[in-house]
Amino acid sequence: MDIRLSSAKGRWVIMATVLGSSMALLDSTVVNVALPHIGDSLNADLADLQWTVNAYMLTLAGLILLGGALGDRYGRRKIFVIGVVWFAVCSLLCGIAPDIQVLIIARALQGVGGALLVPGSLAIIQSSFHPDDRAKAVGLWSGLGGVGAAIGPFVGGWLVDSAGWRWVFFLNLPLAALTLPVALRHVPESRDPAAHGRFDVLGAALGAVALALVTYALIAEAIWAAIAGVLAGVVFVLVERRRADPMLPLSIFKSRQFTAVNCVTLCVYAAIGGFFFLFPLQLQVVVGYSALRAGTALLPTTILLLLLSARSGALGQKIGPRIPLTVGPLLSAAGLLLMLRVGPGASYFADVLPALLLMGLGLVSLVAPLTATVLASVDTARAGLASGVNNAAARAAGLIAVAALPLLAGMGPQAYHSATQFNAAFHRAMLWCAGVFVLGSALAWATVRTPGKPAEQPECKINCGFSAPPLEAQKADAPLSERPATAP
Template sequence: MSTVSLRSAAGRWVVTSSILASAMAFIDGTALNVVLPSLQRSLHASGAELFWVLNAYMLMLAALILLGGTLGDRLGRRRIFMTGIFIFMAGSAACGLAGTVFWLILFRVIQGIGGALMIPGSLSLISSAIDEAERGKAIGTWSSVTTLVTIGGPILGGALADAGLWRYIFFINIPIGVIALLCLWWKVKEQEIPAEAPPQDYPGAVLIVGGLALLNFGFLRMPVAGFDSLPAYGSIIAGLALLAAFVITEKRSRHPMLPLYLFNNRTFSGANLLTFFLYGGLSGSMLFLSLNMVQVQGYSQLESGLSFLPFTLLMVFLARLAGSMADKYGPRWFLIIGPLLAGTGMLLLSLVQETSGPASYWTTFFPGIFVLGLGMTLTVAPLTATVMGCVGSQLSGTASGVNNAVTRIAGVFAVAVFGAMAVLFFSGSMLPSLQNVSLTPAQETAVMAQTANLGNAAVPEGLSRPQQVFISHLYHQHFIQTYGKIMAMCGFLGWLGSIMAWIFIRKDKVPGK
């Protein structure tokens, strides 16, 4: 169909349906970290299983998001967008009903498939349906509203989790999705499908899904099966082999889902390296910060959700200003200083020891969260503009899709690798401390087995009251030490992102600005 004005009824319905669908994904993503402690207790999930709950979704999203975008070009943007919303709703409903952690992980895979079809469709529908003169305003409206929705995610998640209703984080997607589908069905017309659309890169999709899944399995299996586990190492090696095959396939393919030639551009490569390191650190830090607050520091899940408000408010009120200033002065220094500050914020958070709970928030967690939020605020808009502007307007959509995929892959690796390292650090530091407690070999084995649950480690039955108190203290003490090490490594990744910008992003201004 021809493009429409944003002020027209048709234009408003396009933006409204895109916002509603995006809201599902953003609420689900931001609220889930906050409800993880309740979810873990309710489903008796180990630490590795908890990380799989996160990664099952991100894995499918990272691997299929580029394929989802090209399917819309070939089969119709509205059709694929609606299909993604429906699959995401079905996966959400199944997640809410899951009786075991195994089924929850499986249903999160379905959610991820739906998200991979849905998330690229929201902006591509706006970009292709709205008049070019108003397209920027439409995308700005989408960005502003979805950002405001994102603020409510952690707060809503915390409130529901404290009330024992963590499953409603998934159920809430159903009415939102139904309204979005009705808007699209009745009020948005399908666009004309090109007569000669390029074929889909199904081999590439299979290879990247298999490679990422095997790597995840290997890293998350290792702490459970032991660090001398041949299946775990074999899985990692097989995953690396499949990812190498993916790169070879993409290089030879006439229509690759990941156009490798884009990385010949020095600025594009640097921006994506920055993205990988920074968002890897951000994913790991947000996860362990939530677990630490709720499981060890005595925060309710609502209080944990509210603790992220300074971060989000900085993004809401200053990100647009940072983008405008980057347009005027060039993005380079924003992309150097922003990740440097973000990494420093994570390092400040790594220094927080056992606190007196929410009463001490302003002198413990707040400084690090504020610096982290300021760093991300300076980075996000300039980074997006750099990625889309360094390869030419005809490839800006593809470049944005690649960068989005890199963001998701960074999250997948962060959760898998930091999850495995957290169990290693926790168990490794606990074992020497048990020498000060008179335990039988069986009791010591039971105590150490709980380290796989990280902050949710529970004192085994059969111990005397003094032993229970001492072991509980050890669990808290050593989890905080583990948290500090993970947060420090996340901060280092933020600094690496800053170094990537220093090395690779040399131009003062993005081309075309």
């Protein structure tokens, strides 16, 4: 396709992809703010709130690589539209859920919709626009998505306080109603003519089952589930090694740099995921913030990422990735140690804001160089695969962190109903998160090296989501088995 960005059709395509990706992006930022209200409304304990977050992350992380391949084979617009409809229907189910069990099931189904929706957004831009306009189109899409991420917690808090927590999910319905007619009328269909239609459904299922069992083991403290999860992971590796077209070609890990950066990714995004799960609860349960105030409190960190990620990426290109990936986690760890001052009667400007700014500077330092280093650690034809694996690894790390942190910090099932108990457990959890950041820093210093070739700067330079790094677009000449998910 050769659509020009300056044309009316080009603007419609940008509108459809931004609105579609914003559904999943907003969902990852607004739900955490609503958790205390969900728990009170549905009489849920802490484990239920963990599953409210993790059910969505589980299916999204397990199926996102498969979602991109479906778009290549059956049509990117078609899978994108199906994802929008699926996501909207499941959002409605979340909003009308009569109890916590139904909400958790609806959230898992919502993640399936996200796995169909998320990969298609950037892939549509890459396949639709004239080559001269693609970088600008991706930059515009990324910037608008960053603005959406910045206002997400604020909007979520306002909805919870004014209309109730159910509107956090109902918010997706008007977004879908705007996206669908625009996508159907103005977005051109595209697919990969070389796609053969063989999908690694078994691999995707085994990966999701392994993650689910390990998550259950951590939340329910079930040893049998931990053993079963490890066994499912072993079977997943064996299956992927033997399949002709695996979802995850294990040969990509022959690159030591790629393996090293993904180990760093696991550490830093585990700490990030755990923090952003517990921090809104701390502000509301312990400090006494409203949902709106808690959501607004997070804005400085997001704005720092929005404004400075591109400059951080440029600096990483000049000095190499080792220093940013070492210093960034240390800054974030220091920010989390400052979080120990956030407790009853805490001042936002004296206690909360300095910690958020320091952590935000750490995230700014590491996110863009991490993405660029992942892309530079493999051949150009495998950039889409490398980015997809790194994105999935980050989501899985956040998933495990949300499951493990309450256990490690000694949070009981009803801890979030007691300000004293939750405050003490939150401080222990911040120490764990800071330690994981330091581990990531040590790994980066010991294993990451400046690539022999210039690091590819990802077109998606602005990343304001906290669940995973941005995905990079697939390369047109890459084999199908090496062209999984491409998305924000």
